[in-house]
Amino acid sequence: MIMILKCIIVDDDELSRKMLEKLCAQIEDLDVKGLFSCAMDALRYLDENLVDLIFLDIEMPEMTGLDMLSVRQDLPPVIFITGKGQYAIQAFEHNVTDYLVKPVNLTRLVKAVEKVKQQLTKHQEKDVDHIFIRSGGRFIRLRFSDIRFIESIGDYIAFHTKNGKHIHHSSLRSIEKQLNNKDFVKVHRSYIVNIHHIDEIEDNTLVIGDELIPVSRSNRSVLFQKLRMLE
Secondary structure, eight states: OOOOEEEEEEOSOHHHHHHHHHHHHTSTTEEEEEEESSHHHHHHHHHHOOOSEEEEOSOOSSSOHHHHHHHOTTOOOEEEEESOSTTHHHHHHTTOSEEEESSOOHHHHHHHHHHHHHHHHHHHHSOOOEEEEEETTEEEEEEGGGEEEEEEETTEEEEEETTEEEEEESOHHHHHHHHOOTTEEEEETTEEEEGGGOOEEETTEEEETTEEEEOOHHHHHHHHHHHTOOO
């Protein structure tokens, strides 16, 4: 079975973007979803859309590729494609999947994409029971079983647990993909809940502890399927 990777290209040089896009078109398991000339535009896109891979330049105005990795710890696998090799050490300190120096040829690009596929496959095969988030300047491990629900608050999300609330800079869409856990379901554009913490459901509202959480009409059937309930 072919694993199709949704990807974006972030490079301030238009010619480089177009050349890489043409190379990607020759790889059947790549689906280029967007081309961006700056990191900020790419981040705004990622707030609303899920991708599996980012092809990222380093030297860009306003925000470099390294800066982009520093401000967002929840990004999908990254392949740096840059005109210089001097940033390789810094790049791998950010756990990027690969580092390619321009001009890139098809053979080398295919090898880099294969690394991403292997990385994603290993992640899917792991029986992960937790997630790490950055909150208050430190990384915190949250066990899935302790998360009661997740709430979107502007450019941030709040993880509500039995021991308190943790704020993390990310989008709900991005976290939804990272959870990859059968116990969680999105019930509203602003809420993901852990079904094991639901106390009551009445009409278009569910109760978790003292919290009332709305259930949108479009997500109601998915929730009921998770709970194996009949409407």
